Amino acid sequence: MRKIIYLILAVALLGITFSCSKDSLDPTLAQSKSVETSIRTAEDLQGILYGAYNRITQSSYYGRDLIIFNEVRSDNCFSNGNSGRFITPAAMTLGNNEAYVTDTWTQMYAVIASANIIIGAQDIEGDAAVIDHIKGQAYAIRALTHFDLLKLYGQQNVTGGNQNLGIPYIKEYKGNNLLPARNTVAEVKADINADLDEALTLMDEALNDDTKQSITTYAVNALKARVAIYFKDWAVAKTACEAVINSGAGLQIVEPTAFAGIWNTDSPVNSIFELAFSNTDNQNINGLQYIYRGAQYGDIEATANLRDLFEANDVRGTISGMIGLEGTKIRNLGKYPSLLYSDEIFLIRYEEVVLMYAEALFEINNADANALTWLNKIPEKRNATPYAAATKANIMLERRKELCFEGFRFDDLARTGSNIPLVEPLKQTHGGPTYGSYKYAFPIPLVELNANSAMVQNFGYSSTK
Amino acid sequence: MFFTLLLLTGYLVIGQTVQITGTVTSAEDGLVVPGVTVTVKGTTVGAITDANGRYNINAPAGSTTLVFSYVGMKRLEVEITGRTVVNATMESDILAMGEVVVLGYATRNKNELTGSTVQLSGDELRSVPVVTVDQTLQGKVAGVNISSSSGTPGSVQDIRIRGVGSITGNNDPLIIIDGAPVVNSDVSGDGASSSTLSPLSALNSNDIESITVLKDASATAAYGARGSNGVIVITTKKGRQGKTNFDVSLSTGFQNNAVEGRVPLTGAQRKELFLEAIYNTYGAAYGFTEDEAYDFMVDNDLDGGDLVNWNGEEAYWDKVVTNKNAPVTNVSISATGGDDVSSFYASLGYNKTEATTIVSDFKRITGSLNYTRKLADKIRFGINSNVSNTFQNAYLEQSAYFANPNLTKYFMSPWYNPYLEDGSPNFNLGGLFHPVYLAENDINTNDFTRAIVNSYLEWDVIKDLKFRTFVSMDYNLVNYKQYQNRTHGDAAAENGYAYASADRNYNTVFQNSLDYTLRISDHNVSIKALMEFQKNKHWGLWGSGENFSTDGLTNISSAGANFDANSDFNDWSNLSYLGMVNYNFRGKYVADFTFRREGSSLFAPDHRFGNFWSAGVAWNLSEEAFIKNIEFISNLRLRASYGLSGSNGVGINSYQALLSYDADYANMGAVYPSQYGNSNLTWEKNNTLDIGTDFGFLNERITGSLAYFYKKTFDLLQNVPITRTSGHSSITQNIGVVENKGIEAMLNVALIRKSDFNWNVSFNIATVKNEVLELAKDAAGKDIEITTGQRRTAVGQPIYAWYQRKWAGVDPADGLPQWYLNGTDDEGGVTKNYYDTNIKLAFQGASALPTRTGGFGTHVDFKGIFLDANFFFAAGHKVFEDWSFYTHHSGVYTLWYYNGVEELMNRWQQPGDITDEPKVQYSGTAANASRPSTRFLYDGDYIRLKDIVLGYSLPSSIEQKIGFSDISIFARGTNLLTWVKDKGLKYDPEVRADGYTRLTTPPVKSIVFGLNFKF
DSSP states (O other): OHHHHHHHHHHHHHHHHHHHSTTTTOOOOSSEEETTTSOOBHHHHHHHHHHHHHHHTSTTTTTTHHHHHHHHTTTSEEEOOTTSOSHHHHHTOOOTTOHHHHHHHHHHHHHHHHHHHHHHOOSOBSOHHHHHHHHHHHHHHHHHHHHHHHHHHOSTTBOSSOTTBOOOOOOSTTOSOSSOOOOBHHHHHHHHHHHHHHHHHHOOGGGOOTTSSSOOHHHHHHHHHHHHHHTTOHHHHHHHHHHHHTSOSOOOOOOGGGGGGGGGSSSOTTEEEEEOOOSSSSOGGGSHHHHHSTTTTOOEEEOHHHHTTSOTTOTTSGGGTSEEEETTEEEEOSSSOOTTSOOOEEEEEHHHHHHHHHHHHHHHOTTOHHHHHHHHHHHHTTTOOOOSSOOHHHHHHHHHHHHTTTTOHHHHHHHTTOOOOOSOTTTOOSOOOOTBOGGGSOOOOHHHHHHOTTOOOOTTSOOOO | OHHHHHHHHHTOOOSOEEEEEEEEEETTTOOBOTTOEEEETTSSOEEEOOTTSEEEEEEETTOOEEEEEOTTBOOEEEEOTTOSBOOEEEOBOTTTTTTEEEOSSOEEEGGGOOSOEEEEEHHHHTTOSOSSGGGGGTTTSTTEEEEESOSSTTOOEEEEESSOOOSSSOOOOEEEETTEEEOOSOOOTTTTTBOOOOGGGGSOGGGEEEEEEEOSHHHHGGGGGGOTTOEEEEEEOOOOSEEEEEEEEEEEEEEEESSOOOOBOOHHHHHHHHHHHHHHHHHHHHTOOGGGHHHHHHHHTTTTTTTTTOOSOOOOHHHHTBOTTEEEEEEEEEEEEEOSSEEEEEEEEEEEEEOSBTTOEEEEEEEEEEEEEEEETTEEEEEEEEEEEEEEEOOBOSSOOTTOHHHHHHHSOTTSOSBOTTSOBOOOSTTOOOHHHHHHHOEEEEEEEEEEEEEEEEEEEETTEEEEEEEEEEEEEEEEEEEEOSSSSTTTTTTOEEEEEEEEEEEEEEEEEEEEEEEETTEEEEEEEEEEEEEEEEEEEEEEEEEESSSSOOSGGGEEEEEEEEEEEEEEEEEEEEEEEEEEETTTEEEEEEEEEEEETTSOGGGOEEEEEEEEEEEOGGGSHHHHTOTTEEEEEEEEEEEEEEEOOSOTTTTSOEEEEEEEETTEEEEEEEEOOOTTOOOEEEEEEEEEEEEEETTTTEEEEEEEEEEEEESOEEEEEOOGGGTOSEEEEEOOEEEEEEEEEEEEEEEEEOSSEEEEEEEEEEEOEEEEEEOOBOTTSOBOOEEETTEEEOTTSOTTEEEEOOEEEEOTTTOOEEEETTSSSGGGOEESOTTOTTOOOEEEEEESSOSEEEEEEEEEEETTEEEEEEEEEEESOEEEOTTHHHHTOSSHIIIIISOOBGGGGGBOOSTTOOOSBOOOOSOSSGGGTTSSSGGGEEEOOEEEEEEEEEEEEOOHHHHHHHTOEEEEEEEEEESOOEEESOTTOOSOSOOOTTOBOOSSOOOEEEEEEEEEEEO
């Protein structure tokens, strides 16, 4: 009897011992760490920087959607809707509560949040140059992402509303203002340029990543040129392009024989900044591969109008299998070709810089012979006939041919004030909006309007809350 | 061996003895009572009466008293001094039977309750052909609404008790098994996309003694902190004193989808519509007639070759994916017995249930052993153990996966024949996958082992003071395996894919309690003090690989490339202190008070503890002299309770601002901010008022209850949306107020009550009105409303009220769809542009939560033949048909890419046609007619014959001859009839709590035949 009572007391004590230890109600943090205490070293910062790059690679941003938005809202591609994807972006009839509108907005600001954590980090231990190089990349990422947001959601190409409405430029992680209002387009542009300049100040050419999977000083200059081209700051563009061209980084236009091969090669000679994907770290069926090809998704088809631009020997056309038929459908077969989804996505490649340089030279002085020289450097390496003259139309045509399927076309049409060409009325569902139409901007997502009373909807879209 | 020794010591008798014999009979009918425990008072000497009610006992010399005890009869003590033959007559203890309510921590006589509870006995659960016991509650308990996440056996049930209080937090009730709170979320290895698996699928319903639903603050107070959403107390069967009895229950039957659902278009219908669409779209512009549409199609390759290649044979994909008359088998054997010192209950159960969709089935084997023993005079020991293995063949059913056979039924083109001429499967299916091939070659299984062991020691320290220590251990192991074949399907491009995971969850509960009972003349007080600590640990581990070099080997070890693996761990714990006082005066006036202080690791360090309480009173009027004199009233009581309970239904570590490390970039570990955090996060709270009456008239021929409740949930655990520019989408906050109020009534009438003829009817109804009173506000003072899909939460509306465009029908002039601009009526005019910037979305007057639910039933027995029928109804809510964008598309989605439903045949064809189906067009947008609007929002009201049982119990005269007892045979039908008010709602009206129809296995109707007997 007594023994049993001891036993009872022992068992009871066991329960009390378990529960009354000091930390009994402290949960274990096994996968995550607290934000407040976990950013102390350069290595911690580098991890967050990779986190920002990782966020850029997601489907809702450069992993697929942003690139496809800019192809289907153009004369390059259309959505056949086979799996129900990209129907409304292609028809340019987006509702304010659609995933395309919401997810991309959300993802881009998530990238900015990651960048802002790095920019705001204080008292970091480690090599000051390394820390600055990381911080510089964060500034560049913040600029790039705001620029992409502006191009998608800003009102600069829409007439009828307030053309000054840009997007909120966020410079602080967990800042006090949880109701940020939209900055003007001019403010956004100024902030982008300021961030890119800060990036150049902080970054060190010697620390540039040879794999080009991180932003380098050349990439920052190329971005600067891209922003300048968009805003017609030709002189700035010219200087920035020259910084890349004369960098001595060994950047080259890829040879015609190598052209088809660069799409599943990591870090080729023409790459300035590419997003890393691997066999195990990729967007899988939600990447570019499955949306451009195949029976499962394969929603995005190329127009015959695009295919027919290429001369018979042009390595970007059907001769090298870059464009071709899959059944009766015209497809992008060559870019992002891997079935294992591991192809890198070029965010900036040298050919774009060459064409931007040609354009800047041409715009600064229409008679500048160098413009034609630089323009023709591309067709020369593609087995295509060189142009007889550098004209805006020729430059834009060459950009379309060189950069098709990579997400440039819509922005090129918009920044040159062009209508969206209706080249296949039976397939293109947007019906060819004219420049200035409200459709040139995405709607601000309903979830943002609902959570942020300072937010203003874009012209032409419902702000039904 | 060990057990045997222990048992022997119990019978150890020392010294001289006197032999006493006798027979025990029942006072009611004079029949002998077998299985009565007879003990000599003050000793451990005992015996049990045999089949003839006789016993034989060797009492130590000097013994004075024999004690006769038997479940359901009043304990009897008989003086034996100087006697050798002692016959006893025992009276039945009606009050003890069915009147005791198990509350989890305590057991109370029904007259001592002040709260609202409903208890179902094991008999009501027995032989119901469902695999998770919670499914049996539907329609039986007023105010409890249960809907199945899928008809796939083993799937998780959505349980809502008295409405919903939380917006983005958890609304699931707390589940208690044998006194221990358990974890009850989906355990499936891939429940987000494949079939879910309820942890309750591990229990055999034949092992359940009772299920009690605790609804109000007084009843749930003991679980105060986590009782906000109600509590379901499951008690397993325990050993009974008496000779060993075996109980056998066998049933077998078959099941089919309860509601057929929509019917897909046949190939011929689709062809007719497709050509009409081409004519409607291009006929005028290109100058051809409807008859020439086919030629125009061929010339312009408008069908991608699909229609041209169709040989005219109908494919009937709906039949291909259906498992008709899916068999159900259930076998359960249990044994129970015991004597004065120990008792046991042991059981073995087997269940095999096939789903009505090909690929899926469920197998379960359960074993349990519950054992109690008196270790010494004042010390009792008990252990309950339940171990089971559940095997579920799951499938990708949670969304529109191309490998989902229920998608195939509605989406596969009827122009594609399932098989080629040589009999091999046709893989050329326009992007969709061949469901039969995948069923045969892919693997998606959950192998779930659950072991629950609860043990306790009870010590009667002094008279009326009891100390109890209790330990519960619940271990769940889920081995999930997925294999996608290398030939056809999701992983054909990767040349096969394998994934396996092992999730282990270990939950342990310690309780130490003191119970004290005080009786001073007419005052009865019982007091309980309890300390409880609960800890939960979860380990996850998974791996995957691709590229298989051969068929038939499906484990990761046979994969050739792209290996990936991951492991994770999390834990949480709760610490609580509980005090309960129950007082009654002569059984007339009852009062109770409960206080619980509980801390949860889910909250911020300074806000972990919350204080919860309840107070209740009851007045048993029928015990008063002035009521006792009224012949008509046999029972009448009034009760009221009020209290504060809580909920911690929030994710693990939600209060912390976190960086996550589970990403990578360029083969380097990547870090990202994953959670905004809130250092003030604490308990969600809930005030409930409950007032009710229980009554019985005409000698309990009419019994019933009526209750009113008002439940106000505040400090809601809510994911409040914040500006996405922050890099986060929400902050978890304690904010908002929601109320639920309603009336619950139950009535049972015994129309005929004779010895061999009984007829009862019963009815119950519960109403609930749910309304949001307060939401979070942004810095500018505006309510932050929460919108998900077609639902919105706003002040003045029920939680997640339907909020969308209002359909204005098809314009008879041109066949185009229309919507009301103002969202409600034609006062503001209509538009044909779905994205019209002037169009208003509006609340459509209901949410997915039924405002009225209930049941009615009848029981008839006549000379051993019995018939039970129970109906369930739900009303006042609306259901939205998901995926209707595809299945009702008036363009190429239904007519070319995928298939549609036969309602499309009613399409508008010419001016003047009055129909709800717009004209068909060769178009991807098709005027957006099938985009979400009230066109696909239906009244959810339905009535369902939940259960009908016809059976026969053999008379005991025959049973005795063949040596068996309680023999009954029965046929049971489940969900055999369903009536739906809204003729537009063709799918099963029983949908998940969010109100959307799904592409999962629909709820099933079944017919089973069974045999129960004891010996």
